[in-house]
Amino acid sequence: MEPETQARAGSGAAISVRALQVAYSGTRVLHGLDLDFAPGSFTALLGSSGCGKTTLLRSLSGFVPVESGSIVVGGKDVAGLPPEKRGMAMVFQSYALWPHMTVLQNIGYGLKLRGKSRAEIAAKVGEMLNFLGLSGYENRKVTALSGGQRQRVALGRALAIDPGILLLDEPLSNLDAKIRLTMRHEIRAIQQRLGLTAVHVTHDREEAMTMADRLVIMQAGRIAQVGTPEEVYDRPASAFVANFMGAENVLPLQVERAEGKAAVTAGGARATLEAEAAAALPTGEALAYFRDDVASLDALDAPAGSGDLIVPGTIAARAYPGGIYRYKVEAAGRQITVDDVGRHELGTKVGLRIPLQRLHIFPASEAGIAA
Amino acid sequence: MTSYAMTRVASGIRMLLAAFALAAFAFFLIGPLLNLVLWSVAERWYTPYKLPVTFGTRYWEQVFRPTGDAMASLATSVWIAVLTVIVALALSIPAGYALARLKLPVRSLFMILFLLPQAFPSVAIYINVARVFYQIGINGTVFAVVLVHAAHGLVYSVWIAAAAFAAVDKDLELAARNIGASPLKTFTSVTLPLAAPGIVASGIFVFLESLDEFTGTFFVGVPQVTTLPLLLYNAAQGGNYQVASITALILLVPSVLFMLFIERFLRADVLAKVGS
Numbered sequence: 001m002e003p004e005t006q007a008r009a010g011s012g013a014a015i016s017v018r019a020l021q022v023a024y025s026g027t028r029v030l031h032g033l034d035l036d037f038a039p040g041s042f043t044a045l046l047g048s049s050g051c052g053k054t055t056l057l058r059s060l061s062g063f064v065p066v067e068s069g070s071i072v073v074g075g076k077d078v079a080g081l082p083p084e085k086r087g088m089a090m091v092f093q094s095y096a097l098w099p100h101m102t103v104l105q106n107i108g109y110g111l112k113l114r115g116k117s118r119a120e121i122a123a124k125v126g127e128m129l130n131f132l133g134l135s136g137y138e139n140r141k142v143t144a145l146s147g148g149q150r151q152r153v154a155l156g157r158a159l160a161i162d163p164g165i166l167l168l169d170e171p172l173s174n175l176d177a178k179i180r181l182t183m184r185h186e187i188r189a190i191q192q193r194l195g196l197t198a199v200h201v202t203h204d205r206e207e208a209m210t211m212a213d214r215l216v217i218m219q220a221g222r223i224a225q226v227g228t229p230e231e232v233y234d235r236p237a238s239a240f241v242a243n244f245m246g247a248e249n250v251l252p253l254q255v256e257r258a259e260g261k262a263a264v265t266a267g268g269a270r271a272t273l274e275a276e277a278a279a280a281l282p283t284g285e286a287l288a289y290f291r292d293d294v295a296s297l298d299a300l301d302a303p304a305g306s307g308d309l310i311v312p313g314t315i316a317a318r319a320y321p322g323g324i325y326r327y328k329v330e331a332a333g334r335q336i337t338v339d340d341v342g343r344h345e346l347g348t349k350v351g352l353r354i355p356l357q358r359l360h361i362f363p364a365s366e367a368g369i370a371a
Numbered sequence: 372m373t374s375y376a377m378t379r380v381a382s383g384i385r386m387l388l389a390a391f392a393l394a395a396f397a398f399f400l401i402g403p404l405l406n407l408v409l410w411s412v413a414e415r416w417y418t419p420y421k422l423p424v425t426f427g428t429r430y431w432e433q434v435f436r437p438t439g440d441a442m443a444s445l446a447t448s449v450w451i452a453v454l455t456v457i458v459a460l461a462l463s464i465p466a467g468y469a470l471a472r473l474k475l476p477v478r479s480l481f482m483i484l485f486l487l488p489q490a491f492p493s494v495a496i497y498i499n500v501a502r503v504f505y506q507i508g509i510n511g512t513v514f515a516v517v518l519v520h521a522a523h524g525l526v527y528s529v530w531i532a533a534a535a536f537a538a539v540d541k542d543l544e545l546a547a548r549n550i551g552a553s554p555l556k557t558f559t560s561v562t563l564p565l566a567a568p569g570i571v572a573s574g575i576f577v578f579l580e581s582l583d584e585f586t587g588t589f590f591v592g593v594p595q596v597t598t599l600p601l602l603l604y605n606a607a608q609g610g611n612y613q614v615a616s617i618t619a620l621i622l623l624v625p626s627v628l629f630m631l632f633i634e635r636f637l638r639a640d641v642l643a644k645v646g647s
Contacts, residue, residue, distance in 0.1 A: 063545050083548040096546035100564050109560075110550035161550050 012039035012197035013074050013087070013164030015060065020069035020079075022052075022059050029055045031221045032069065037165075040195045042188065044202055044212035048244070052221040054169060057201045061090050061167050073165070089158035090167040093174065095150045097142040103129070103153055104138040110161035128156045131190075148179040155187065159194070166191065168200040172207060184211050205245065209233065217241050235360075239289060242360040247289035249336045251311070251354070253361065255281050264356060267332025269311040271304060271356055285364035290354070297327065297340045298353040310351040315344055404623075410616035430613035440602060441618065448599040451513055452581040455520040459528045459577045462521075464570065467532025468562070471539075485529045488522060497590040504591050511595035519587035524577035531576065535569020536562065575629050582625060 015037040022030040030052050037043055045053040058064040060071060062083035071079045078086045089110075097106050107128055108121040116124070122138075129135050132152040137145075142153060151171060158166060168187070172180045188211050191198045202208050208215055209229040217224040217232060217240075224244075225237040236242035254265045262273045262281050266288070273281065304310050313331030320326070324339045331352050338352065410416070411430065413423030434441040470481055488496065500519060504510040539562050547557040563570070585600040593601065599618055606614040 061545075061549060063549075082554075083545065084551045084553060088549070090546070090549045092542050092546060094540065094542050096540065096542040098543055098546075098561055098565070109547070109552075113551045113556070157546075157550065163550075 011162060011164055012041070012195050014039045015165065015197065015199075016070075016072045017056075017060075018070045018072070020056070020059065020071065021067040022055055022064055023067050024055075024064075028067075029221050030059070033223060035216065035223065035226070037197055037199060039164075039197055041214060042191055042198045042200065042212045043214045043216060044200045044208035045216050045218060046202060046205065046208045046244075047218035047224075049203060050220075051218040053201045053203075053218050055221075056218070057090075057167055057169055057199060060086075060165075060199065061088050062086050087163060088165040088167055089161055089163035090169060091151075091154050091158050091171040093170040095154040095171075095174075097150055097154055097157070099141075099143050101142065102138065103134070103140050103142060103145075106142055106153055107156045107160050109157065114161070124160060125156075128160050132156050147175050148183065151175060151179075151183060155190070159190070164197060166196045166198045168198060170201055170203070172202075173204070180207075187211065217244060219244075236289075239287060239360075239362045239366060242289035242362070247291050247360055249290050249292065249295070250334060251288040251290070251332055251336065251359075252334070252364070253286045253288050255283050255286050255361075257283055264309065266309055266354075267311045267313075269304070269309040271307060271309045273307060273356060281361055282363040286361050287364050288354075288359040288361045290359050292326070292337045292339050294358045295329075295336060295338045295352050295354045297329075297338060297342070297344065298351045300349055300351045302351050302353065307356045309354045309356060311354060313350055313352050315346050315348045315350060318344070318346060407616045407619055410612050411620060413613060430617060434614060434617045440597070441599075441614065441621075444597045444599050444602040445621065447513070447597060448582055451516050451520060451596075451598060452578045454513070454517045455524055455581040456574045456577050458517060458521040459524045460570065460574055463525060463528040463532040463573060464563075466525075466529045467534075467570075467573075468536045468558070470529065470533035471536035472541075482530075485526055489526050493523075493586050494590075497587050500587070501590040510591055511593070513596055516588050516592045516596050516598070519591050520581040520584050521577075523584065523587060524580050527580065528573040528577050531573035532566070532570055535566040535573070538569070539565045572633060575625075575632060579625055579629055582622060 017033055017035040017037075020030055020033040020035075021028060033056065045056060047053045055064055059066050059079075062078070062081060062085075066079045069079065070077045073087065098109075101109070104122070104125050107125045108116075111121045111124055125138060126135075129137055132155065134149060134152055134156075137149070137153075142150060145153065151174075154171070171187070172183055175183060184207060187198075190196075200208070200211060213228065214226065215229055215232045216226050219240050225232055225241045227235075227237075232241065233245050236245055236247070251266055256263045256265075262283075264271050264273065264281070298310060300310075300312055302310055311331045313329040313336070315327050316330045316335065317328035318325055324341050325343055327338045327340060327344070329336050329338055329350065329352055336352065344350065409423065412426050412428060414427040414429050415425040416423035436442070466481070466485070470478055473481070497519070501510060504515045509515045543561055543565065544557050547561045548554070552560065582598075583600060584598075585604065588596065588598050588601060589604075592598065599622060603615050603618040603622070606612075606618065
């Protein structure tokens with residue numbers, strides 16, 4: 001996905017952020033960020049609330065003053081420039097459409113500022129509305145539109161000025177679920193078609209993964225990991241990222257090394273890993289993070305096989321979300337969520353089959369924060 | 372007695388009470404107005420008669436005669452009110468915007484500054500103002516009266532303007548800046564139009580306050596400047612209740628129009644932000 005967009009970079013501009021620090025009334029929110037945005041790329045800034053993702057977007061757009069560091073767009077540092085001189089267009093979470101103007105006036109505002117004639121504005125707005133599937137809506141009041149339509153008008157207003165950079169501040173969070181899914185694809189398609197550099201702030205993991213070619217996971221004003229959706233999902237760089245990306249089961253492990261092999265023990269179960277796989281493991285106390293679909297239920301005395309742990313446990317709770325059963329299993333002093341097709345009674349002693357290859361393992365000392 | 376009959380009696384009593392309350396309300400609201408109207412068309416009215424002895428429009432004609440005092444002072448009043456609105460808005464638009472967007476400590480200081488004139492007895496203030504105006508030689512001019520009215524009106528207009536600006540979502544301004552508008556352009560094309568109903572309301576309020584103002588005008592305007600309230604005062608002092616009533620009725624008209632405007636145009640969320 002990424003090389004393709006890189007190759008057909010259209011009007012998109014490159015952004016390069018260096019040692020960016022931002023503070024609100026004395027409290028530092030961003031602690032020296034370095035980040036590059038390739039022309040035509042779609043980057044999602046992802047993190048829980050208060051991690052600084054919105055602040056980063058707002059300092060890119062110039063709404064938040066920068067304490068130190070630089071934001072270079074097209075070879076020029078814009079960190080000290082007012083918002084109107086940055087050539088970035090933003091779509092707001094609240095849409096921020098002007099209620100005293102019609103659809104035409106909203107979308108045409110930026111064109112009017114640029115001294116375009118009325119005929120040019122009307123033509124461009126018509127084209128934009130056509131593009132957004134809102135033909136003929138020119139003279140509607142924006143207050144008379146539905147949420148999805150407002151969203152499109154807001155997008156049209158941003159795109160009408162042919163920006164090199166499109167900033168998206170949780171633009172989908174006020175829409176209902178069905179329209180949100182359609183808008184994801186529409187925004188992505190438009191970004192691809194125009195070759196824009198897009199920066200999208202969201203707290204919705206799935207939204208970020210489906211829309212972006214690159215994720216930036218933020219944590220407490222710092223960058224926790226940058227990578228493609230696959231990289232971040234399959235190879236999280238830290239316990240925080242693993243947990244944030246949905247690996248919410250935590251299993252304490254002991255790793256011992258001997259002759260290039262590693263012996264892993266957890267809650268009375270033991271498995272050995274050969275040289276290559278073992279090299280990646282930390283030594284000593286560790287925590288393993290994994291998703292609900294990784295572990296499976298098995299008999300207590302099932303053969304471990306190679307690279308699997310069979311951890312003894314007891315079924316503590318059961319739910320039926322549809323298709324499969326979801327169990328909470330008490331094992332190794334933790335509650336672990338496991339999906340399984342079979343129906344088992346509460347209190348049943350089971351063996352939790354956990355394939356070591358699919359665990360994200362971090363030293364306990366580092367992982368402590370997210371455990 | 373059946374329970375049916377009892378409910379009927381109860382509901383009858385309730386109806387009676389409601390009617391009585393309504394009548395009392397109407398009396399207190401409309402009674403004084405009716406009295407004014409009656410006096411304005413009474414050519415002769417003396418005790419022991421409950422109603423005027425002779426009805427007629429002689430005093431109305433007298434008031435509305437082009438050469439009459441009333442028309443001249445009405446013109447003076449309106450002229451002063453218009454100038455006062457201009458001065459007050461010229462100050463309260465920037466001040467209100469600053470108040471709406473400033474951080475808290477400075478904000479309350481500002482607020483106190485504008486509210487301070489209301490904290491003291493107005494007569495004491497106006498005597499001092501009159502003294503100062505006399506010294507600098509502007510006593511008895513329309514300019515002096517406008518200054519006094521504007522100082523009085525600012526208390527309200529700044530407050531209302533601040534509320535109107537605070538009700539404008541900051542994102543709406545940022546959206547304009549974001550696609551290329553300068554701060555000034557943003558203000559004139561987004562912020563001001565959105566705050567306009569509140570600003571207009573504050574202007575009308577200042578206009579009415581100015582039209583009604585008596586004390587300040589009395590101290591800095593008399594005898595050269597005669598406004599409608601001063602004329603009313605003189606007429607009432609001279610025992611001419613007819614002219615006084617007609618003047619009072621004229622003064623009522625703009626107030627009623629203002630009520631209608633507020634009811635029609637001012638959004639509840641702006642009103643809710645007044646004083647917050």
